[in-house]
């Protein structure tokens with residue numbers, strides 16, 4: 001007989017961990033199932049968080065969050081949920097290796113996966129000298145020479161956005177995806193360099209200090225900071241879709257602003273899968289809000 005949890009949280013990133021801490025403190029029976037391959041697993045430094053003026057890595061936040069949640073009795077399972085369904089008022093989740101998990105309430109905190117082509121030596125720079133989000137890290141490139149590792153209109157758009165912080169930018173259009181003549185003219189007008197080619201590796205000093213890129217034609221383009229903008233990020237709403245959650249045209253979930261519950265009763269969504277700014281502080285806020293309303297429902301059911 002499978003244990004039925006009060007709530008299963010799918011995704012043990014920032015939103016999932018914050019929700020786990022909050023739900024653990026209500027002393028509910030909580031399981032977090034996590035595949036450990038999200039944004040918080042790859043970002044080596046967050047710079048814009050209250051209380052961390054020198055930055056904190058995703059790994060550190062995750063490890064602290066897990067310890068904190070475990071101290072309240074929250075259980076953790078390393079797995080990837082591949083199927084979710086509702087049966088007689090309970091949610092049944094199937095893991096990739098055949099494990100099954102059962103819960104009364106479900107919180108989806110499965111995040112977004114960035115589309116980053118395999119570029120040698122790039123990964124250790126993520127969050128330290130190469131970034132993905134101008135709202136998070138635009139400040140980090142202030143007055144610096146920036147190389148945009150990007151593609152098509154998405155890369156060009158990033159170059160134009162970063163022009164707020166730097167007037168020394170070059171956009172490398174990896175694999176030469178289409179950029180309109182109008183956009184090219186705008187780049188030129190703003191003195192933003194434009195080059196087409198295939199980026200074969202990042203040039204890196206001391207393991208994580210971005211210094212530029214090497215193209216497959218042998219050309220070296222130097223820079224002090226990198227920004228990634230290839231487009232095509234994957235919003236992990238597969239499970240939500242299986243349960244009938246409404247997915248917006250922009251591929252995100254429009255959860256209720258007050259409770260974070262979705263259009264499917266007893267299914268909540270938090271973090272980057274929800275339609276709003278994709279940031280750590282937002283994900284934490286979502287996780288807390290969802291947990292409070294999950295608790296309210298569990299309590300109401302217990303008292304009815």
Ligand SMILES: Cc1cc2nc3c(=O)[nH]c(=O)nc-3n(C[C@H](O)[C@H](O)[C@H](O)COP(=O)(O)OP(=O)(O)OC[C@H]3O[C@@H](n4cnc5c(N)ncnc54)[C@H](O)[C@@H]3O)c2cc1C
Nearest residue numbers: 011013014015035036037038039040081111136271272280
């Ligand atoms: C390079 C980089 C730099 C960044 N810098 C900043 C910054 O400076 N400041 C800032 O505020 N934000 C920054 N961000 C964004 C920030 O990381 C995200 O907003 C945050 O991680 C969102 O939290 P989340 O819990 O929604 O998703 P995540 O942290 O991505 O966690 C989602 C979790 O769900 C798991 N998962 C997904 N599907 C399944 C499944 N089917 N079964 C089980 N588990 C599953 C994943 O493995 C993952 O562990 C950065 C992101 C990147 C990539």
